[in-house]
Every structure is written in structure tokens, then in C-alpha cells.
Amino acid sequence: MRAFVVTGPGRTSVEDVEAPAPAAGQVIVDVERAGVCGTDMEFFTGDMAYLRQGHARYPIRIGHEWCGTVSALGPGVDSRWLGRRVTGDTMLGCGRCRRCSAGRHHVCGDRFEVGIRGGWHGALAERLAVPASALHALPDGVDATAGAMAEPGGNALRAVESAELAPGARLLILGPGTIGLLAARFALARGAEVHVMGVTRSSLAFARTLGVHGAWTAEELPHLPWDGVIDATNAPDLPARAIELVEPGGRVVYIGLAAVPSTVDTRALVLKDVTAVGILSASAGLARAIEEYATGMVDPRPLVAATVTLDALGAVLAGTRPDGAGPGPKIHVDPRP
Structure with a gap:
């Protein structure tokens, strides 16, 4: 599959990489839309603190605001997830420590962060592996644009x-x-x-x-x-x-x-x-944000200025505004071929 990779400060590429296979408890999501975040910009510039702290290193496959459709299940995953439109939590705790047990997995000391921390590959790619426990189903009234805004919304x-x-x-x-x-x-x-x-x-x-x-x-x-x-x-x-x-x-x-x-x-x-x-992370707010999008209480879509391809993302990170972009602050990527 194709994936966007930041190879160093100011350096990016779109690469053909091995498609993920689901481990036990995981699913594969065919990514429909992914957002570009300030954290992604910091990886591009080299300013992201995790690079200095040893929690992340180049090359890194970024992207943590996403939605898509579950296309494959690993062992132990409920079969009802297959074919469902979903988004997911960025923060993946160990599930064993005191913080995880108290519902604070987003500050687990051994956590992964999708596309950010610990080498967990991100969503600016055609497919994404993620634990089923991190998934949130998207109602029919939440389209791809809103679905990829669930994480910043949370x-x-x-x-x-x-x-x-x-x-x-x-x-x-x-x-x-x-x-x-x-x-x-x-x-x-x-x-x-x-x-x-x-x-x-x-x-x-x-x-x-x-x-x-x-x-x-x-x-x-x-x-x-x-x-x-x-x-x-x-x-x-x-x-x-x-x-x-x-x-x-x-x-x-x-x-x-x-x-x-x-x-x-x-x-x-x-x-x-x-x-x-x-405030660190959307974890505790994801479900409520999705609900408010679904009911129409809040509409995040006017904030999305443009949707680009993986090949155009490098220029966006370098500061180029896409042609025809609207006035909103958010850029989305459709990574599908």
C-alpha cells in the first residue's frame, strides 16, 4: 500500500510499504479520510517534543485524525465490526497499569499514540491497523469529513x-x-x-x-x-x-x-x-463529540478548507495552501488510490 512518511525535518515521501495484517484484537481499516494536525506539522519541522524525548523517531508515518471502514479482523475481534464505518482513539494504553485500570489510558506511561508515539504507524496511508478496543462506530449521519474531525472534536x-x-x-x-x-x-x-x-x-x-x-x-x-x-x-x-x-x-x-x-x-x-x-487527548470526549455531530448539535465540516491526495501533502506541510481552498484552518487527505 501507499503511505506518507516523514523521513526527517523538512523531508517527506510517499512510499510503497507492506500492508498491515491484523494481530490478535486488532482490525484493519481502509482509511477514507485523515486530517493534518499541528502535531504533524511539528514532526515535519522537527519541533515535536517526542523526538527529543525518545518517544518518536524518523522515519515516521504520521496521521491520527481519521475515519474509514473495517476491512479485516484479527483473532478475537467481534465479527460485527467487519464492514463498519469507524474512527478511533489515538491513545493506546497498555491496559495493565494503574492508570489504564482507572480509565486514564491516555496518560499511560507505556502508551502508543497512533502516528505519533512508540512507532505505531499512522493513518496517512491507505490502511491502518488499530485495536478493536479503540474503535468508535460512526452513525450514518456522520460523513467522512465529520468522521475525521472526531479526534480534534473530542x-x-x-x-x-x-x-x-x-x-x-x-x-x-x-x-x-x-x-x-x-x-x-x-x-x-x-x-x-x-x-x-x-x-x-x-x-x-x-x-x-x-x-x-x-x-x-x-x-x-x-x-x-x-x-x-x-x-x-x-x-x-x-x-x-x-x-x-x-x-x-x-x-x-x-x-x-x-x-x-x-x-x-x-x-x-x-x-x-x-x-x-x-487537556491531553480526545479519548474521554470522542463518543460525545460523535454524538453531537450525528445530532447536528455541532457541525465541524465548515472548518475543513480542502481535501488533497497523499502526493500533495508534502507541499501542504511545507506551507503551500491548496488551490481553491476555503477559509477554514483544517486540511484533509483522501489516501485512497
Whole structure:
């Protein structure tokens, strides 16, 4: 089969590789759609922290936002999975440790992450091997575009839930990228007043089309009481800024990661009685995100600007916007021949 491979910083190829065979407890998925994430960009640039920490190495087959159809079953897998449209959890815990037993497999110390950590091959390929235990079935009302947005959606939903907003509360989201805008959609669906802070006029204009109550640059941001702040950026200065902005007694949710360390003054947290929450992974939010897509409560599809082939992906990672792309922040790949 064909698979997209990052061979080193700034170097990629589409290669003919051996097609996966399902081990016990695994299935093979024929990938229909896969998303390109900021983590994939970090592997392309060489900035991904796992490369320095020894959790990942080149060459790496990336891709962790995906959907497709189960085409083969390994020993021990329920036959009802065959032929089903699915997406799946990125985080694959060991299943034996204390964290996995407590339902926190996404922070298992021995976990694999599909297309990211531990050498588990990713979904930017024609086929993907994944444990059946990680699968989530897609309802008929969730098409390929929405299905491949389940993983970022689960992340964004967890961020919104962690902000613990009452109906009518005012939420500020830092960063109008995919996660930030999905968080805006989930928060709007829950009755929050949602504002977005960003950098470029085009991204802020697009955010306004999604129904947010305000979209601002840092210089324009009004002095309003923000009941919650979600930092969905990679800017090292904004974690501290989020604490400055949030109301005393409010909540700050961190889901973005900077390439260099950010500094937060814990005195500001204590003296404002702020609760700060970190979010890693979509795991606990996947099922609810899929459900909200299926019911039409949240529609992620306007965020997808274009769908390209595997052969065009290298140029996308290098910063080329596909011809005819819409205004959204997300690029999808259809890896099928």
C-alpha cells in the first residue's frame, strides 16, 4: 500500500510499504479520510517534543485524525465490526497499569499514540491497523469529513467541559485554529457567549462566520469579565496572559502547546483563586463529540478548507495552501488510490 512518511525535518515521501495484517484484537481499516494536525506539522519541522524525548523517531508515518471502514479482523475481534464505518482513539494504553485500570489510558506511561508515539504507524496511508478496543462506530449521519474531525472534536469538547461554564457565561478562546474554533462551536451549542482572540484578520473574519459573539486581535480585545479562558495556541506568552484575563474564581483550560517553555506565575493563580486545567487527548470526549455531530448539535465540516491526495501533502506541510481552498484552518487527505 501507499503511505506518507516523514523521513526527517523538512523531508517527506510517499512510499510503497507492506500492508498491515491484523494481530490478535486488532482490525484493519481502509482509511477514507485523515486530517493534518499541528502535531504533524511539528514532526515535519522537527519541533515535536517526542523526538527529543525518545518517544518518536524518523522515519515516521504520521496521521491520527481519521475515519474509514473495517476491512479485516484479527483473532478475537467481534465479527460485527467487519464492514463498519469507524474512527478511533489515538491513545493506546497498555491496559495493565494503574492508570489504564482507572480509565486514564491516555496518560499511560507505556502508551502508543497512533502516528505519533512508540512507532505505531499512522493513518496517512491507505490502511491502518488499530485495536478493536479503540474503535468508535460512526452513525450514518456522520460523513467522512465529520468522521475525521472526531479526534480534534473530542479534544475541543473536553476543553469546553473543563471550563465548567454555566449557560450565558462568557468564554474567551485564544487561537482561532481547528481546536479553538471547534471549542467555540461546542461552547455556543451550550449557550455560552463566545469570543475568540487571534492574530490574522482572515482567521478572525472566518470565526465570525461561525457565530461567535466577538473576534478580536490582542490590541482590540475589550475589557470584559471572562468567566473562562481556553488557550488553544502555541504562543509561549499566552498561558500567563490567560490567567491575567480570566475572572477571579474562573477557570483556565490549556490545550495548546508551545515549542518552548511557558512561564506561569502561580501567585496569580492563588491570589485570583483560579483553577487551571490541562487537556491531553480526545479519548474521554470522542463518543460525545460523535454524538453531537450525528445530532447536528455541532457541525465541524465548515472548518475543513480542502481535501488533497497523499502526493500533495508534502507541499501542504511545507506551507503551500491548496488551490481553491476555503477559509477554514483544517486540511484533509483522501489516501485512497
